[in-house]
Amino acid sequence: MPVAASAIYFLNLRGDVLINRLYRDDVGGNMVDAFRTHIMQTKELGTCPVRQIGGCSFFYIRISNVYIVIVVSSNANVACAFKFVVEAVALFKSYFGGAFDEDAIRNNFVLIYELLDEIMDFGYPQNLSPEILKLYITQEGVRSPFSSKPSERPVPNATLQVTGAVGWRREGLVYKKNEVFLDIVESVNLLMSSKGVVLRCDVTGKILMKCFLSGMPDLKLGLNDKIGLEKESQLKSRPTKSGKTIELDDVTFHQCVNLTRFNSEKTVSFVPPDGEFELMKYRITEGVNLPFKVLPTIKELGRTRMEVNVKVKSVFGAKMFALGVVVKIPVPKQTAKTSFTVTSGRAKYNASIDCLVWKIRKFPGQTEPTLSAEVELISTMTEKKSWTRPPIQMEFQVPMFTASGLRVRFLKVWEKSGYNTVEWVRYITKAGSYEIRC
């Protein structure tokens, strides 16, 4: 049964109810007490997001300082429920202008109730597209992206658009300048052994799109991925152009993309929602260009001293540079004193996370700064257990670089009025979970 919820609660960290909405009669109104006493106030919190208490099951997610709890008593669709919560939070954020926390909820509780009534009926999720909902659920004080638009009043055929086949775009949009912004954002996930062997490495990328296009445009996106190119050359009976092609392990698309067409023709064609949205996500495991290599040597000198040497090597082009590079090198809890020398950036010891934190604001390509540190430890007689070295973690952003090598080949826009469009493309690679064991 695709029912996702019988009731939904928003609680703050103390367990106070911020919002409660009952959708079905099969759970009692006091089930939230059960959640408080059996999950929130116990060590169970955080050990498992799906729990059964009595005849009811609870699914919960924590988002900033709010717990969102769903209660059901039937064999509900859990995947649907969690996805609903995630989407609902995105919706609220889009209404509140980005923030979703206890204060935002208290300040907008009337609106939230109104939205909750609209986006779920009898436990079945309905349309959650912010673009469409903002057509007819408006509250004064809400930051509406339409306020600058010609049509200030809600469009009369809102109901048709909620239920329509293109349930994510409203009709009659007009822009003076037609623009599309494409951001290719990649996260590199790496797990490397202390000897420099890559244990696991993949890239999860997403293409974020911001559309300011008039009318009902049809878009087509071309990437340098292998399958798409092969199909294209087949159709045009032309050999594939030389140049790097990459193999996508998996792709998922926003609901606006015609999946059947993608399946048969391998083209990404869609009618985009207005404004910002995530067009697609992809994953790559083969041929990943790692932007950084990390070479750590950590020596424990007796009970009370450690010597840490870390060299970080940037492997991307010399003309490029990375921003906001942070290297977190774990040290034992009983660290007493640290001293550093770094060839670039700044380093300090952060006792709350038991790490040496080395920050380099601007990190050019083809360089290899090093950090050497001496760590003094408090000698403890009781602690027999040896230190379980957690991995070194890295954060960074490399603009105009894709770890996968993905490139946008073209973005075509068709609209019956035949206007010209300006397209902007940006690339950026970030660290996902970038871990080096030491």
Added chain:
Amino acid sequence: MSRNDSKYFSTTKKGEIPELKEELNSQYKDKRKDAVKKVIAAMTVGKDVSSLFTDVVNCMQTENLELKKLVYLYLINYAKSQPDLAILAVNTFVKDSQDPNPLIRALAVRTMGCIRVDKITEYLCDPLQRCLKDDDPYVRKTAAICVAKLYDINAELVEDRGFLESLKDLISDNNPMVVANAVAALAEIQENTSRPIFEISGHTLSKLLTALNECTEWGQVFILDALSRYKAADAREAENIVERVTPRLQHANCAVVLSAVKMILLQMELITSTDVVRNLCKKMAPPLVTLLSAEPEIQYVALRNINLIVQRRPTILAHEIKVFFCKYNDPIYVKMEKLEIMIKLASDRNIDQVLLEFKEYATEVDVDFVRKAVRAIGRCAIKLERAAERCISVLLELIKIKVNYVVQEAIIVIKDIFRRYPNTYESIIATLCESLDTLDEPEAKASMIWIIGEYAERIDNADELLESFLESFPEEPAQVQLQLLTATVKLFLKKPTEGPQQMIQVVLNNATVETDNPDLRDRAYIYWRLLSTDPEAAKDVVLAEKPVITDDSNQLETSLLDELLANIATLSSVYHKPPDAFVTRVHSSAQRTDDEDFPEGSESGFPESPANPANGLSSPSTARQSAPAYATGAPVTPPSGAPVPDLLGDLMGMDNSIVPVDQAATPTGPPLPILLPASTGQGLQISAQLTRQDGQIFYSLLFENNTQVPLDGFMIQFNKNTFGLAAAGPLQVPQVQPGSSARTLLPMVMFQNMSQGPPSSLLQVAVKNSQQPVWYFNDKISLHVFFTEDGRMERSSFLETWRSLPDSNEVSKDFPAIVIGSADATLERLAASNMFFIAKRKNANQDVFYFSAKLPRGIPLLIELTTVIGNPGVKCAIKTPSPEMSPLFFEAIETLLIG
């Protein structure tokens, strides 16, 4: 900035309710609206504002949509507690349902459906009827869900008003969202009734598959979930369906992906082409892996489902084990599930990598995770024979780290490894013994003690090691005490020297006299008696070779796995439990019909025995038929009981006036077959028969004393037999006076002293008494006494079992002389012997009957009887996993059919 609603939560302390009441009745619109907001705020934090019902409802009739929605929200929460006042709202609802604004029409119907008050429900029908046919799709999609709401409140009303038909019409609606909601509503209604309401035909199927392309992501989930109930007719149709569903795997919504996976897996069962299956497996892997980059909660749901999927189709993710490697920052619940899947995917090819990972995890911080990682190494050793040695060396490395809980966990798994590969890795015992003194957890201690006992002959100082544990014997937990007891006995049997002998006495004393634990005491007494009567037998028992274990932990049974796979993405797939195990809602009427096929009375006596014309032998038939009545403890007294001794008494010319035995203590019953005639037994005549009463097997015995002396001290013994039948207790027969008789029921147990060789019905019995020599006689075991009461099978499981057994397991036999006169009578008689009627069909002029029965230890017997009613000749076919039982079965069925 955004609005500031939080002010509605702050209140002036004094007289909140009256203050609100006043504001709600204010003449100013804005003030009223603010007041309603305050009411909702109070409601949210759990204050009772139901007393304001009338005042709030008064605000309902407003042009302001925001205010109206708030009032509706209030109504949903409080209408139930004020049903009489709720009627005040009805007029506005009905009016709103005809508003020119479709948003208001929909809102009215949506809200009315949420108010479970009879008076409101009555008025809901007309607006609902209108809205189901509304011009606006938004209203129709809302009305579709409302039908499901109404069905939940009053199913009859929905059926009477023809809403189900309207709902079915909406499946053909031109708006995809209306279609999706109608499908969701119908699917839910179907789930709550046993009658066929929403049957998916081939036509509906193709219509819905087309709608898939157009509807919202959630609508796709509704449709895919509803379609997963559809059973394709053949492989070709299944392939077609799958082809239409596969594009959904690329959807960004995880619920769509999982529902598509569910549907594909279900259809794959029908697809025969290995190429197609392989191709599908290839297509499903990437989307499943992608789910692991979602929010951790969604990852958790995905991982629980992947756990099921790899049990059915291990190939899908066989090459993807790396994606299940744990990240340092994964939440613990994700790590635990990943570990479980890594074990499932571990193979000879990737084990080195996997072991490196496990070793890494075993040094992490979270104790539970570390333990699970160590256990995982052990499970891989048990699963992969060729990797066992590498696993053990990793475990030994971990033991050397000397982290207490790692050592303990390692010892627990090493015990299992020893049981899996006996006599292979004992060289490491010395290393294990070094950690002996760090053990403080019961399971680890028990495991170590087990190892010492099991390999006592190879550990030079085994006696010292055990002795060190013995000092604290009384304080140890039961688990450890039991192991200590067994290990000491093993040690003694292997090294019967002085030291162990003293130890054993200490242990036995501790475990019998000094303990309150019945398990421990019983085990100790058994060892004590074994050791004192027959040390060789004790060796046979205690040191017997143990069966080799396998790693079946966390493997689900096929039928359960089937059910769970059909429930992918739902709670059931997360809990790994079938839905009825945690959903308490009871759906009535579904079960009852099945039972009605079968007449009652299978457990009461048979009234109809005389009318059985074809049944040549009428008198034994009556006798046998009264047996069940007697069996169930119905108050059957004398008519048949008394004559027996009378008759015999007269025959032998003895005085019969003395009633020898207390009637109550020794129940009387039908005549039993004479097994030891008085002529053989020097005047003692024994009649006996096995019977089944209340699920228990008894040996019904009649002793008749035709000697000149009273007989007493009766004892009985059974020789080894096929079923291992033995007396459950001593024979209780009082002294039998000359010329009188005694009857007794001896409870029997099975599987006690089983004989080897082909099954035989022979039961050899020895009886003795204080006055006579031992008498030996033979009885014949009739198989039907073993038929258990739970032998009834559902028709579907019967068919399944029948199909799952190879044809070589089918044996048949003809009984040319037997006539079945009346089907009903026969069925009842068979049912009384726990042979349950399943189905009947006609084949030309013959009737074919199907029955099920079950032998202890769950061996099913599937029986087919073919005959022409009233004519001689019955063909009996039997299919069972134990076809060697069939000769015995044919003997039994022959007796049963003759009656």
